[in-house]
Amino acid sequence: MIVKEIEKILEDIAPKRLAWEKDNVGLQVGSPEKPVHKILLTLDLTEDTIDECINKNIDLIISHHPLIYVPIKSINSNDTKGKLVFKLVSNNISLISVHTNLDFTKHGVSYALAEKLELKKIKVLKPAEEFLKKIIVFVPVDYVEKIIEAMAVAGAGKIGEYDYCSFRTSGIGTFKGSQFSKPFIGKPGELEKVEEVRLEMIFPEWRLIDVVNAMRLAHPYEEPAFDIYPLTNTLTEYGAGAIGEYENSITQKKFLQIVKDNLQCEVLKYVEGSQDKIKSVAVCGGSGSSLVQDAINAKADAFVTGDIGYHDFQEFAGKIMLVDAGHYETEIIILESLASTLRSKFAEIKENIQLIISTKIRNPIKIF
Numbered sequence: 001m002i003v004k005e006i007e008k009i010l011e012d013i014a015p016k017r018l019a020w021e022k023d024n025v026g027l028q029v030g031s032p033e034k035p036v037h038k039i040l041l042t043l044d045l046t047e048d049t050i051d052e053c054i055n056k057n058i059d060l061i062i063s064h065h066p067l068i069y070v071p072i073k074s075i076n077s078n079d080t081k082g083k084l085v086f087k088l089v090s091n092n093i094s095l096i097s098v099h100t101n102l103d104f105t106k107h108g109v110s111y112a113l114a115e116k117l118e119l120k121k122i123k124v125l126k127p128a129e130e131f132l133k134k135i136i137v138f139v140p141v142d143y144v145e146k147i148i149e150a151m152a153v154a155g156a157g158k159i160g161e162y163d164y165c166s167f168r169t170s171g172i173g174t175f176k177g178s179q180f181s182k183p184f185i186g187k188p189g190e191l192e193k194v195e196e197v198r199l200e201m202i203f204p205e206w207r208l209i210d211v212v213n214a215m216r217l218a219h220p221y222e223e224p225a226f227d228i229y230p231l232t233n234t235l236t237e238y239g240a241g242a243i244g245e246y247e248n249s250i251t252q253k254k255f256l257q258i259v260k261d262n263l264q265c266e267v268l269k270y271v272e273g274s275q276d277k278i279k280s281v282a283v284c285g286g287s288g289s290s291l292v293q294d295a296i297n298a299k300a301d302a303f304v305t306g307d308i309g310y311h312d313f314q315e316f317a318g319k320i321m322l323v324d325a326g327h328y329e330t331e332i333i334i335l336e337s338l339a340s341t342l343r344s345k346f347a348e349i350k351e352n353i354q355l356i357i358s359t360k361i362r363n364p365i366k367i368f
Contacts, residue, residue, distance in 0.1 A: 001351050001353060002032065002033050002034060002035055002036060003030060003032050003033065003034045003036055003060060003096070004027075005036075006039070006060060006096065007026065007027060007096060009342070009345050010062070010096065011206075012345075013102075013105065013338075013341060013342075013345075014098050014105045014108060015101060015105070015204070015206045015238075016206070017131065017206045018100070018101040018105060018238055019099065019101040019104070020100040023099050023100045023101075024066045024069055024097065025066065025098060025099050025101050027094065027095070028066060029067070029068075029088045029089065029093075029095040030089075030093065034059065034060075034094050036059045036353060037353065037354065038056065038058045038059050038354045038355075038356065039060045039061070039062060039353060039356070040052065040356050040357075040358055041063075041339055041355065041356070041357050041358065042062075042063050042064070042335070042357075042358040043063065043064045043331060043332055043335065044063060044065050045061065046084075046360065047083075047084065047087065048360040049061065049358050049360050049361070050087050050088060050091070051360075052360050053091070054091050056356065058093060058356070060094045060095075061088075061093060061094070061095045061096070062096050062097075063095065063096070063097050064097070064098060064099060064102065064335075065099060066099055067085070098338075103284075103285060104128060104238055105238055106124060107337070109285035109286065109331055109333075110240070110242035110284050112285070112334045112336075112337040113242070113283045113284075113331075113333055114243075114244045114281070115337075117244075117258060117283065117304065118246070118258060118262070119244030119246065119281055119283075120246070121245055122242050122243070122244035123236070123243060124236060124240075124241070124242060125241030125242055125243045125283075125291060125294055125295065125298060126291060127235055127236050128234065128235045128239040128240075129233075129234050130231075130232055131204050131206075132202055132203070132204060132205070132231040132232075132235055133202065133204075133205050133228055133230055134203075134228070134231055135151070135200070135203065135211060135212070135226060135227070136198060136200050136226060136227045136229070137198075137199050137224060137225070137226035138198055138199070138226070139196060139197050139199050139219065140185070140195070140196055140221075141195055141196070141197055143218070143219065144168065144199060146218050147215055147218045147219060148164060149164075149218075150214040150215060150218035151203075151211050152164045152201070154203075154210040154211045155203050155207035155210055155211055156201040156203035156207065156211045157201040157203070158237070159236075160237070165201065166200060166201045167199075167200045168198065168200075169197065169198040170195065170196075170197055171195075171198060172194065172196065173193070173194045173225070174194075175191075175192055175194075176189065176190060176191045177189065177190075177222075181222060182222050183222065184221050202231065204237075204238070240284065240294075241295070242283050242284070243280065243281070243282040243295070243300055244280075244283075245280045246278070246279055246281070249277035249278060250277065250279075252276065252277075252302075252321060255321075256268060256270065259304060259325055263326075263330065263333070265326060265329050266367045267367055268323055268324065269313070269323070270321060270323040271313045271316065271322050272317065272318070272321055273301060273320040273321035273322070274318060274319055277301070278301045278302050278321065279301055280300045280301050280302075281300055281301065281302045281303070281304065282302070282303045283303070283330070284305040285305070285330045285334065286307070286330060287305065287307040289305065289307065289309060291305070292316055292320065295320060296316075296319060296320050300320060301321060302320065302321035302322075303321070303323070304323045304325055305323075305325070306329070306331075307327050308322055308324040326363070326365070328363040328364075335358075335361075336357065339355050339357055343355055
């Protein structure tokens, strides 16, 4: 495989369009055409991780946090980032970042965090909006199933845990081809009336080209008639944070112990909420303070994230149990999950790519 093929697999897992508008994801350093045999997964890029790649003959690094987050005006070997870029290029190592797009996808960072805390019935806390579109295409009756199959395989018709979702309405279509046309039904210059089906399916906007191309290839008409509509429905597969629950309510003390032990935290910062027992828990890997009110609206008893500020603790004390488990601790868990997902993807296409989780990852924050 080559780098751009790995990028395509990552796009299927965590579409770039999901990323925060100010984020910078995708290929950061290297050639899209470079062959890949070994991949290193890491939270951050450091000199230690590059040295690890050199020692292990790694071709590609996939990092969660981007090396290049804001535009840089120059690449200078005396600059911290410039030095890392030089080291990557001189050792022919490529770098891809999957950051907030991995935060905002189902089975991404927050899902991995919820699973690590032993929660069940996990779903997205704040579903994404305005990413959905609908395709309406007019199809001759005998081709409906073929076109549904083609568009579903390309990514259309998925609603929650259901695939191949569509709606059909029967009617009569009319057309008259020019002298240069090659109509599937009828003759050029003659007005035709054909029994057709109005077929409707939804899809996420990043699947637009794939869905339209699949429809065109499956459709018998020289010029298929179709419409694309933007929707304001929420996408339950994508969004910020996650929420789940325990089978039985547990004490606050037991809950804190689960968080501390399972995330291997040296210390937790928290305030108590309105409930003595904890059952429903919302989470967000990294910095998730902006989602506290969403957790309250979802009737969560507790919310776990990192980087909670003093005034947030003060404002929400007594309303919901807030737990700051640390930025690093709530994100590092994604690497095992991502490695497992990628191994499954590679196995499906019978590619023997070696995946290694960096042994040089360190929390930069120390506790005295």
